[in-house]
Amino acid sequence: MKVALASDHGGVLLRNEIRNLLDEMNIEYEDFGCECEGSVDYPDYALPVAEKVANGEFDKGIVICGTGIGMSIAANKVKGIRCALVHDLFSAKATREHNDTNMLAMGERVIGLGLGREIARVWLSTEFEGGRHENRINKISQYENK
Numbered sequence: 694m695k696v697a698l699a700s701d702h703g704g705v706l707l708r709n710e711i712r713n714l715l716d717e718m719n720i721e722y723e724d725f726g727c728e729c730e731g732s733v734d735y736p737d738y739a740l741p742v743a744e745k746v747a748n749g750e751f752d753k754g755i756v757i758c759g760t761g762i763g764m765s766i767a768a769n770k771v772k773g774i775r776c777a778l779v780h781d782l783f784s785a786k787a788t789r790e791h792n793d794t795n796m797l798a799m800g801e802r803v804i805g806l807g808l809g810r811e812i813a814r815v816w817l818s819t820e821f822e823g824g825r826h827e828n829r830i831n832k833i834s835q836y837e838n839k
Contacts, residue, residue: 696722704799754795779812786816
């Protein structure tokens with residue numbers, strides 16, 4: 694598995710924590726920033742990561758901002774992306790099992806570092822169930838391709 698990772702200024706600390714987790718899990722990743730102290734625009738980080746996931750350069754993407762909302766909205770504008778904003782462990786597991794999400798968005802100011810790390814671990818280690826869920830994913834893809 695290869696993961697693309699990015700944050701805006703509101704998610705730098707959690708992004709650093711996720712890098713440590715990826716190292717511990719021996720998951721290959723590339724960090725697309727930001728390395729900043731001042732305010733930046735979240736689409737400048739979410740969109741490139743989403744494009745890299747959508748075109749197959751990366752298997753999954755993780756994006757982080759203060760709430761996760763802006764990152765998830767921006768990422769979901771890219772065709773082929775199913776980015777879930779997750780703030781609890783149940784949703785982290787369910788969004789992989791049922792929705793086959795290929796991107797995870799989190800809000801550092803909402804969940805903090807410890808829970809964010811655990812959400813990412815669960816999300817990264819949960820497989821898509823397929824079956825009845827496959828038809829639902831296909832309906833989304835068909836709509837995107839109209």
